[in-house]
Amino acid sequence: MAADGSLAVSAASGTGRASSLERFARRRSTIAFLMTLPLLVVVIGLVGYPAAYGIYLSTLNRRMTGFMEGDWLPTGLGNFEILFDSDTFWMVVWQSCIFAISAVLLKALIGFWLAHMLHHIPTKGQRKWRGMLLVPWVIPPALSTLGWWWMFDPSYSSINWILNIFAVPAVPWLGEPWWARASVIIVNVWYGAPFFMIMYLAALKSVPEQLYEAAAIDGATSWQRLRYVTLPMMANIISITVLFSLIVTFANYDIVRVLTNGGPRDLTHVFASYAFQVGILSSNIPRGAAVSLFMFPILAVCAFFVLRGVTRRNKEQM
Amino acid sequence: MAEVSLRRIVKAYEGDVQAVKGINLEIADHEFVVLVGPSGCGKSTTLRMIAGLEEITAGDIAIGGTVVNDIPPRDRDIAMVFQNYALYPHMSVYDNMAFGLTLRKFPKAEIDKRVKEAARILDITPLLERKPKALSGGQRQRVAMGRAIVRDPKVFLFDEPLSNLDAKLRVQMRTEIKKVHQTVNTTTIYVTHDQVEAMTLADRVVVMNHGIIEQVGPPQELYHNPATKFVAGFIGSPAMNFIPARLEETSGALRLMLPDGATLNVPEARVARYRSHAGKPVLFGIRPEHLTDDKPTDKTNPAPLTLTPEVIEPMGMETLAHFRIDGAEVSARLDPATPAAVGQPLRLIAHMDQMHIIDPTNDKVL
Ligand SMILES: Nc1ncnc2c1ncn2[C@@H]1O[C@H](COP(=O)(O)OP(=O)(O)O)[C@@H](O)[C@H]1O
Ligand SMILES: [Mg+2]
Numbered sequence: 001m002a003a004d005g006s007l008a009v010s011a012a013s014g015t016g017r018a019s020s021l022e023r024f025a026r027r028r029s030t031i032a033f034l035m036t037l038p039l040l041v042v043v044i045g046l047v048g049y050p051a052a053y054g055i056y057l058s059t060l061n062r063r064m065t066g067f068m069e070g071d072w073l074p075t076g077l078g079n080f081e082i083l084f085d086s087d088t089f090w091m092v093v094w095q096s097c098i099f100a101i102s103a104v105l106l107k108a109l110i111g112f113w114l115a116h117m118l119h120h121i122p123t124k125g126q127r128k129w130r131g132m133l134l135v136p137w138v139i140p141p142a143l144s145t146l147g148w149w150w151m152f153d154p155s156y157s158s159i160n161w162i163l164n165i166f167a168v169p170a171v172p173w174l175g176e177p178w179w180a181r182a183s184v185i186i187v188n189v190w191y192g193a194p195f196f197m198i199m200y201l202a203a204l205k206s207v208p209e210q211l212y213e214a215a216a217i218d219g220a221t222s223w224q225r226l227r228y229v230t231l232p233m234m235a236n237i238i239s240i241t242v243l244f245s246l247i248v249t250f251a252n253y254d255i256v257r258v259l260t261n262g263g264p265r266d267l268t269h270v271f272a273s274y275a276f277q278v279g280i281l282s283s284n285i286p287r288g289a290a291v292s293l294f295m296f297p298i299l300a301v302c303a304f305f306v307l308r309g310v311t312r313r314n315k316e317q318m
Numbered sequence: 319m320a321e322v323s324l325r326r327i328v329k330a331y332e333g334d335v336q337a338v339k340g341i342n343l344e345i346a347d348h349e350f351v352v353l354v355g356p357s358g359c360g361k362s363t364t365l366r367m368i369a370g371l372e373e374i375t376a377g378d379i380a381i382g383g384t385v386v387n388d389i390p391p392r393d394r395d396i397a398m399v400f401q402n403y404a405l406y407p408h409m410s411v412y413d414n415m416a417f418g419l420t421l422r423k424f425p426k427a428e429i430d431k432r433v434k435e436a437a438r439i440l441d442i443t444p445l446l447e448r449k450p451k452a453l454s455g456g457q458r459q460r461v462a463m464g465r466a467i468v469r470d471p472k473v474f475l476f477d478e479p480l481s482n483l484d485a486k487l488r489v490q491m492r493t494e495i496k497k498v499h500q501t502v503n504t505t506t507i508y509v510t511h512d513q514v515e516a517m518t519l520a521d522r523v524v525v526m527n528h529g530i531i532e533q534v535g536p537p538q539e540l541y542h543n544p545a546t547k548f549v550a551g552f553i554g555s556p557a558m559n560f561i562p563a564r565l566e567e568t569s570g571a572l573r574l575m576l577p578d579g580a581t582l583n584v585p586e587a588r589v590a591r592y593r594s595h596a597g598k599p600v601l602f603g604i605r606p607e608h609l610t611d612d613k614p615t616d617k618t619n620p621a622p623l624t625l626t627p628e629v630i631e632p633m634g635m636e637t638l639a640h641f642r643i644d645g646a647e648v649s650a651r652l653d654p655a656t657p658a659a660v661g662q663p664l665r666l667i668a669h670m671d672q673m674h675i676i677d678p679t680n681d682k683v684l
Binding site (some may be wrong): 216 | 400
C-alpha cells in the first residue's frame, strides 16, 4: 500500500516537471524565437558581421597595423579623408550615380514596355515570349558580358559590322569614355530589364479588368487609362522594384570588370569595381573598404524615401 | 435623355458560343427596363454590348437615334455600375465621382457642384474624403451610383449592382435605386438574376433565357399572362407548380384530368381557348398562391382537390405545404390557422381563373 502510494506521488511530480518544461517550449514567443533563429544566425553571420568588419577595416592603415591617421578628421577616418580629397574618387561617385540612375530608368521603361506588350498577347503565346525574354536574366552576367565584350571588340565587333552595312561609321565602343559608359549601361539594361518585365507583368495582371472598363466608360483614352489607373495601381511595385534594382545596380561589379575593367583611364569605374581595384589590385584593403562603405548612406537615403511612400500608399489603399 | 434600341443583336464568342442570339428591344426615354434571367443567359453580354465593352457580332444598337456600333464606350454618353463597384482604390470618393467629369474637362466649379449634389442625393457627403477601402459594401455601392449620376448621361447601365450586398441592405438599396431613378429620371437598363428585384424596380421586365428574349412586359403582365413555361416558372416566388394533366371534353365542357385521378373543371370563359387541345396531354400550371385551403371565397370557379402534405413550412403570415402528384412537386400557400399535418389528407381549392395551361410540345402558354 505504502509503496503504491509513494510511487503514485513521484509519478505525479514527474509529470508536473515535464509539463512546465513543455509549457515553456509551447509558449508562442519561444516557438517564434526558435523558428526565427536560423534566419537570425544567417543575417548576423552573413550581413551583420561582414558589415561590422568592413567598418572596422575602413578605419585601419594600409598595413592594417593600426588606425589610419587623418589631418583634419579624427584618427580612424583617415581613409575617408584621402577619398574626399581624391578627384578619381569623386569621379567614381558621380559615375556610379549616372550609371545606376540611367540604367535603372532605362530598365524600368523597357521592362514596363515589354510587360505591356506581353500583357496584351493571348495567354498561349505569352508563355513562350515570356520565357524567351527572360533569357538574358538567367544567363550568368559574367558569361553574357563576355559575349557583349566580343561584340564590342574594336577589330571584330559584330555590331560595327552591321552598322557598316548601313554605311554608319564604326563606333569605338569601349575605347572612348562616353561610348564605354554607354556600353556598360546597354549591357546592364539588357541583363536587368527582364526582371522589371516580370515584376510589372505580375503587377499588370493584378489590376482588375473592371477598373479599365469603368475608366473607359468614364471617358478615359488608353493613354489616360495608363496614366490614371495602371500607374497608380502599380506605384508600389514600381517603387520597390526601382529601389531593389538601384541597390543591385549601384553595387554592380561584374559588367564593369569584364567589359571595361574601369578603363579607359579609370573613367568607367563604379563603386564596386573601384573598391576592388583599390582594395585588392592595389592591396589597400582598408581604403577599398572605405570606398564600398560610401554606397551605404546614398542607398539608405533612397530606401528611406521609397519605403516611406510605399507605407503611405499601403495605409490608404487595398 | 435617350431611347435605346437593339435590333437583331447577336454575340458569338470564340468557339461558336452564341451568348446572345438575335434580340430585338426598344427602350423608351426615361424608362426603367430590367433584364432578368438565370445565370449565363446573356444578360451581362447584352448590357456590355450596349456599353461598348463588348463587340457586336451582328445587328445594330442605337442610343438616342444614333447607331453606336462603332463608337467607343467613352463617346456613348452612358454610365455603368458594376457588381463589384469597380471604384478606383487610389482615389478618394470625391475623385472617384469627379473622374469622369475631369476627363471631360468640366470646369472645377461645375464638377464640385455636381459631386456635392450627387453626394447629397445618396447621403454620402461625410464620406467624400475617404478612400474606397474605408467604406462598407453599401457605401461603395452608393459611390458607384454617384459616379454614374454626376455624369448626367443618356443611359444608366447596372450589372447586378446589389448581388454583393447582404439581404437586408439589398432591399434597402433597391428602394434607393428606385428613388434615384424617380429623381433623375434617366433611361435605365438594369441586369439581375433576381426576379424580385426585376418585379419591384422595372417599368418593363425583359425575361431572357439561353440568349433569347422570352417575354417583355410590365411586371404585372408577366405575372398574370406569362407567354411561356419558362416565364411562368421564373416569375413569382415560390415558383408556379406544373402538373402533367389531360384535357377531356364532355358535352361542351372541358375538364383537366390530373394523374392522381382528380378532375378540375375549366372555367367556361376559357373553354374556347383550349378546345383544340382536348384529348391531348398538357401541363397544368398553377401558382402556390392560387392553390389554397378550402374556405368560403369570393373567387369564382374554385375547384376542389384533396392532397396529402409531405412537408409543412410555417412562415408566420402563411404556411407553405408541399405535396407530390405523380412525381411532380406541388406547393400551396395556406392560411396559418389551417390545421394541416404531414400525412393527413387536406382539402384544397384550385383557383381556376388564375391557372395556365401549357402545351408541352413547345412550352408555350395556351
Ligand atoms: N469572354 C467570354 N468568352 C466566351 N464565352 C463567354 C464570355 N463571356 C461570357 N461568355 C458566355 O456567354 C454566356 C452569357 O454570359 P453572360 O452574359 O455573362 O451571362 P449572364 O446572363 O449570367 O450575365 C455564358 O454562357 C458565358 O459562358
Ligand atoms: Mg452577368
